[in-house]
Amino acid sequence: MMNNNEMDLNINIGSKDISFSTGKLAKQANGAVMVKCGGNGVLVTATMSEDVREGMDFFPLIIDVEERMYAAGKIPGGFFKREGRASDKAILVARLTDRPLRPIFDKNMRNEVQVVATVLSVDQTNPYDILVINGASAALYISDIPFEEPVGAVRIGKLGDDWIVNPTSDEIKEGLIDIVVAGTEDAILMVEAKCKEASEEIVTEALERAHVEIKRIIEAQKEFKSRFEIKKQEVQKYEIKEDILSKVRELTAPKIQEKLDQVIEYSKSDDRETLLDSTKKGFLADSLKQIRQEVTDSLLEEYPEDKTNIDDSLKVVEREIVRKVILEEKVRPDGRGPRDIRKISCEVGLFPDTTHGTGLFTRGKTQALTILALGSIKESQRIDSLQAEEFKRYMHHYNFPPFSVGETAPIRGPKRREVGHGALAEKALKPMIPDEDSFPYSIRLVSEILESNGSTSMASVCGSTLALMDAGVPIKRPVSGIAMGLVKGEDDFVVLSDIQGIEDFYGDMDFKVAGTVEGITALQMDMKVKGIEASILGKALEQAKEGRMFILDKMLEVIPEPRVSLSKAAPKITIFKIPREKIGDVIGPGGKNIKKTIEEFDLEEIDINDDEGEGIVYITGTNEENNELAKKKIIAMIKGIDDIDVGDEFVGTVVGITNYGAFVNLVPGLDGLLHISKVADRRIEKVEDVLKIGDKIGVKAVKIDRREKKIGLERTDL
Numbered sequence: 152m153m154n155n156n157e158m159d160l161n162i163n164i165g166s167k168d169i170s171f172s173t174g175k176l177a178k179q180a181n182g183a184v185m186v187k188c189g190g191n192g193v194l195v196t197a198t199m200s201e202d203v204r205e206g207m208d209f210f211p212l213i214i215d216v217e218e219r220m221y222a223a224g225k226i227p228g229g230f231f232k233r234e235g236r237a238s239d240k241a242i243l244v245a246r247l248t249d250r251p252l253r254p255i256f257d258k259n260m261r262n263e264v265q266v267v268a269t270v271l272s273v274d275q276t277n278p279y280d281i282l283v284i285n286g287a288s289a290a291l292y293i294s295d296i297p298f299e300e301p302v303g304a305v306r307i308g309k310l311g312d313d314w315i316v317n318p319t320s321d322e323i324k325e326g327l328i329d330i331v332v333a334g335t336e337d338a339i340l341m342v343e344a345k346c347k348e349a350s351e352e353i354v355t356e357a358l359e360r361a362h363v364e365i366k367r368i369i370e371a372q373k374e375f376k377s378r379f380e381i382k383k384q385e386v387q388k389y390e391i392k393e394d395i396l397s398k399v400r401e402l403t404a405p406k407i408q409e410k411l412d413q414v415i416e417y418s419k420s421d422d423r424e425t426l427l428d429s430t431k432k433g434f435l436a437d438s439l440k441q442i443r444q445e446v447t448d449s450l451l452e453e454y455p456e457d458k459t460n461i462d463d464s465l466k467v468v469e470r471e472i473v474r475k476v477i478l479e480e481k482v483r484p485d486g487r488g489p490r491d492i493r494k495i496s497c498e499v500g501l502f503p504d505t506t507h508g509t510g511l512f513t514r515g516k517t518q519a520l521t522i523l524a525l526g527s528i529k530e531s532q533r534i535d536s537l538q539a540e541e542f543k544r545y546m547h548h549y550n551f552p553p554f555s556v557g558e559t560a561p562i563r564g565p566k567r568r569e570v571g572h573g574a575l576a577e578k579a580l581k582p583m584i585p586d587e588d589s590f591p592y593s594i595r596l597v598s599e600i601l602e603s604n605g606s607t608s609m610a611s612v613c614g615s616t617l618a619l620m621d622a623g624v625p626i627k628r629p630v631s632g633i634a635m636g637l638v639k640g641e642d643d644f645v646v647l648s649d650i651q652g653i654e655d656f657y658g659d660m661d662f663k664v665a666g667t668v669e670g671i672t673a674l675q676m677d678m679k680v681k682g683i684e685a686s687i688l689g690k691a692l693e694q695a696k697e698g699r700m701f702i703l704d705k706m707l708e709v710i711p712e713p714r715v716s717l718s719k720a721a722p723k724i725t726i727f728k729i730p731r732e733k734i735g736d737v738i739g740p741g742g743k744n745i746k747k748t749i750e751e752f753d754l755e756e757i758d759i760n761d762d763e764g765e766g767i768v769y770i771t772g773t774n775e776e777n778n779e780l781a782k783k784k785i786i787a788m789i790k791g792i793d794d795i796d797v798g799d800e801f802v803g804t805v806v807g808i809t810n811y812g813a814f815v816n817l818v819p820g821l822d823g824l825l826h827i828s829k830v831a832d833r834r835i836e837k838v839e840d841v842l843k844i845g846d847k848i849g850v851k852a853v854k855i856d857r858r859e860k861k862i863g864l865e866r867t868d869l
Contacts, residue, residue, distance in 0.1 A: 158378050162371040164305060164364055165316025167277065171289050171375055182294025186286035188317075190274025192222075195286030199296045200263040203387055208459060210258050213265040214249040216241040216283060218537055222273045228535040238536055242570045244268075244280045248287050250677050251302045251333035251340040259388040264296060273537045276319050281306050284333055285368055293376050295384045300681070301376075302340065303368030304333035307357045309349075314357075316364055320538075328353065330674070332361035336369050338682025342662075345578040348628075348670030351696055355689040362685060391467065392460050395450070399464035402446050407472045410438045411484075415476070418486035433516060433604065435484040436653060439469060470657040477638045477645055477654075484653050485515075490694060492633075492649045492701050493517075497613075497709040499621035507721040508624070510617025514702070515651060516604035518555075521614035523622045525721045526593045527771040529758050544593040545584045549573035549611055555603040572608040573598070576632075579612045579665035579673035580619070583626045590625060591726045591769060605651035606634035608675075612665045613706060622721060623714035630672055631703040632665035635691045637683065646691050648698040662688070664695040668703065722755060725770040725778040733789035734759055734766040744819065748784055751847070752777040757785075780849075787818045792860050800851040800867055808838045815850055815864060823862035825850060832869045 157174035170187045177183035180196040187193075204211050218241045220227045220234060227234055237245070248266065256264070268283040284304035291298035308318035308326040315322055323329045330344035339362060344354065414435055443465050450461050476482055481489055493515030501509040501520075508523035531544040549572045553560035565573075576598060584594065596618060598611030609632030616629045636650035637660035647654055655661050659680045665673040676688070717723070729737065737759065738745050745757050754772040761767075768785060770778045780802045787801045795817075803823070807814035812826040825848075831841045842848070854863030 158375070160371060160375045162368065164368065165318075167317045169282070169285070169368075171286070171371070173290075173293060173375075180290075180294075181296050182290035182292075184286050184290040184293070186282040186289070188282055189277045190272055191270075191277055191279045191282055192272035193268050193270050193279055193282045193286055195266065195268045195283060195290045197264065197266050197287065197290040197294050197296055197298075199265075199294075199384070199386075203261040204263045205261075207261050208463065210253070210256055210260045211263040212249065212253055212256065213263065214245040214252070214287070215265065215267045216245045216248070217267060217269045219270055220537065222270050223275065223537045225537070239570050239574065240536060242567050243574055244283055246567060246571045247280055247331065247341070247343055248284050251284065251304065252287060252291070252298075254340060254678050254681050255298060255300050255302060255335070257297065257388060259390065260297065260386060261389050262386050264291075266290065270537065275538055276321075277317070278306065278320060278323070281317065281331065285372075289372050289375060292372055293379055293381060295381060297383050297386060299383070300335055301369045301372040302333055302335060303365035303372070304331060304341075305361050305364040305368065306331050307361045307364075309353065309357070314360055316360075328357060330354070330357050330361065332358060332365065334362060334365050335682050336366055339676075339685060339688065340678045340682045342674055342676035342688070344671075344674035345581070346666075346671045346673065347582045348667055348672060350670050351689070351692040354671055354674065354692060355685065358685045358688055391463050392457065395454060395457055395460045396464040396467060398450060398453075399446060399461060400468050402449065403442060403465060403468045404472060406442045407439065407469060410435055410442075411472060411476050411482075414484060414486050415480055415482050418482050418488075433485055433651070433653075436604075439653075473653065473657050474638050474640075477647070478640045478643055481645065483647065485651060489645050490648050490697065492698055493651070495702060495705040497617055497706050499617050499710050503718070503720070505720055507718045508618040508620075508622025510614040510619075510621060512610050512614035512617060512706075513602075514606070514610055514613075514649065516602055517600075517607055517610050517651075518602035519598050519600055519607060519610035519614040521596055521598045521611060521618040523615075523618040523624070524595045524597075525622065525624075525717070526595070527722065527724060527756060527758060528587065528591055528593055528760075528769055529756065530593045532593075544587060545577070545581060546593075546595045547573050547577035547580065547611075547615065548595070548597045549576060549600070549608070550597065551600045551603070551607065555600045555607075572611065575608050575663065575673060575675055576611045576615060576665075579632060580615055580626075580630055582672050583628055583630055583667065585625050585627070591724050592624075592722075594619075594624065603652070605655055606632075606649065606663070608632070609634050609663055609665060612673075613702060617706060617710060620710045620713040621718070623717040625713050628667040628669060629703060629706060630665055630667055631699045631706060632663065632673075633695050633698040633702060635662040635664065635695050635698075636660055637662070637687070637691065639680065639683065639687075644687060646687070646694050648694055659683070660691075662691050662695070664692065664699065666696075666699055668700070722771050722773060723775040723778050725775075725782050727768055727782060727786075729759075729766040729768055729785070729789055731761060731764050731766050734761065736789050737766070737768070737785055739819075744788060748781055752781040752784070754778070754781060757781070790818060790821075792821060792855070792857055792862065795852055795855060795862065797852055797855060800849065803848060803850050803864075805842050805844055805846040805848065808842065808844065810838070813838050813842050815848065817850075817862070821862075823850065823852065823864040825864040825866065829865040 159172035182197040288302040292301045308315040310326045328346040333341040496513045498511040531542040534541040596615045612632035636647035636658040662676040758769040801817045803815035806816045849868035850864040
């Protein structure tokens with residue numbers, strides 16, 4: 152259990168005071184730290200199970216972020232007035248915390264470790280995610296849990312020429328970049344960033360500046376720990392049996408090397424794509440599967456109780472040989488060189504009669520189909536969160552069904568990984584989405600992963616860009632994405648472009664980069680080792696730019712720019728302004744006027760927002776011509792005779808017929824006369840030969856007598 156002595160420590164990072172305190176709250180946890188900054192307060196606890204969790208083939212670390220609505224002085228919305236499932240924000244912060252902490256633990260630990268961050272207070276000015284990461288590291292570090300090296304995290308922003316450490320929420324919105332970096336004293340472990348087309352040089356500088364602050368945070372945690380007498384627990388660690396590892400190496404290594412020798416030979420062939428990409432999961436992946444099965448069947452006869460040891464020994468041997476070939480031969484498991492991109496194909500317009508936009512992006516054995524739906528602003532997502540009430544008009548969702556990797560599994564809603572990948576793709580595309588004034592639609596993109604062999608999140612970025620352009624959404628610039636990898640030896644390293652599954656599994660880094668021709672829009676980096684230097688990340692960024700541009704060129708061959716007009720299946724939205732004081736006239740008693748207009752012109756909806764002294768009218772329908780007619784009707788509604796000028800046009804309703812003409816209702820309470828000579832484009836004997844009561848016709852004012860309140864009309868639709 153944790154030390155019960157109360158202790159606190161303050162540190163100033165980027166003009167913000169951050170305090171760590173312990174010994175007062177949650178004293179039965181192995182470690183508990185309250186972290187505060189501004190009005191934010193997060194209690195982070197770390198607890199470890201006493202016993203090994205059986206049946207685990209990896210270290211069982213659980214990170215939970217518990218948001219409490221009272222932290223912002225709110226009561227949860229909905230029928231049940233208590234918090235339910237974790238919000239997307241809480242899930243993303245939990246993932247953000249897990250990624251830098253996991254590499255610090257001994258991967259052979261099997262005792263379950265749980266970190267719970269409870270958000271007790273938020274000021275809606277400073278993001279709380281940095282506090283969770285630093286608090287989790289501090290709670291683990293001062294506990295008796297075997298966590299030997301502290302982790303620091305900091306957010307860096309850039310506003311104009313000024314670099315900002317731990318910027319406020321407003322500064323983040325206005326700034327060029329928002330980058331969260333976590334690392335140890337010696338290296339960087341995790342990067343998460345969203346940018347407004349930042350250059351590789353700016354991002355690299357941000358990483359370097361972040362590491363300076365990270366070292367200060369780590370120094371503070373070390374000082375904090377030094378005030379306690381802490382003895383770390385000794386836990387039972389999983390160990391591969393040496394005799395089994397030796398047998399597996401003896402049986403497996405020659406077979407794997409033989410297959411890799413074939414890959415090296417194939418890599419020199421003119422027909423390497425056909426040779427290496429002809430099987431279900433790739434030549435080497437399928438070969439390794441067969442070798443694993445043969446060796447496992449053979450050894451289970453001798454070691455019937457040690458299947459886990461056999462499986463893990465196979466992974467060790469595969470990892471050694473695959474990494475050696477990459478480092479020494481600069482040849483990858485599918486025969487590519489370090490900078491080579493897999494074969495790419497793109498397609499748009501798959502379902503033009505029903506969906507609003509589609510993009511199918513295939514890269515090697517990874518395939519993402521994105522389908523776009525457009526709706527009115529009213530269909531924006533309302534988010535019930537700790538922050539100020541928020542409406543999202545642009546949403547990106549990501550689905551990863553089990554068939555994409557040839558497996559079976561129950562489908563029970565989005566998992567944390569799907570939430571995280573969808574958020575990354577959303578982040579990558581958001582700077583390019585047109586603003587509401589120029590494109591008054593809500594936008595939902597859904598990426599369906601149909602095949603997976605590495606970098607599905609970046610494939611979804613590419614597929615989503617294609618879908619947006621196919622729909623005719625006027626994005627500022629197209630976005631492409633790529634996942635970079637790293638294999639680091641004792642004295643050498645190789646950066647890999649467009650990594651596949653086996654390179655992610657046996658490599659040291661997964662570094663996703665998305666952006667346009669102008670710069671980077673999103674970054675995400677995870678390490679499987681205890682960090683790397685900023686200089687290596689700089690090299691990876693430059694190599695990623697080369698790969699991104701290659702992929703973007705392939706996309707633009709299929710659709711070089713957004714279509715000129717919106718998809719015929721998409722709703723048509725007409726937007727205009729009316730005086731604020733006239734909103735009631737347009738709505739009418741009990742919404743009578745709006746309902747009548749919707750029915751009259753066969754519209755989907757009419758929505759009016761009161762914005763800064765003006766009424767913003769949104770007309771949504773399937774027919775653009777009807778939208779325009781409804782617009783004319785609404786504009787006419789707010790006019791009395793004193794507001795009407797000669798030349799004003801209306802869509803009116805015939806309400807009376809005489810032998811000298813027809814009376815046409817222009818707006819509620821105001822009629823005009825259409826003389827018989829103006830009813831048709833020819834001479835007629837009777838008005839009834841052309842018009843009847845209830846007809847809708849286009850007219851314009853040609854004569855106005857304001858004193859007598861008479862309006863003379865002529866037709867505009869002949």
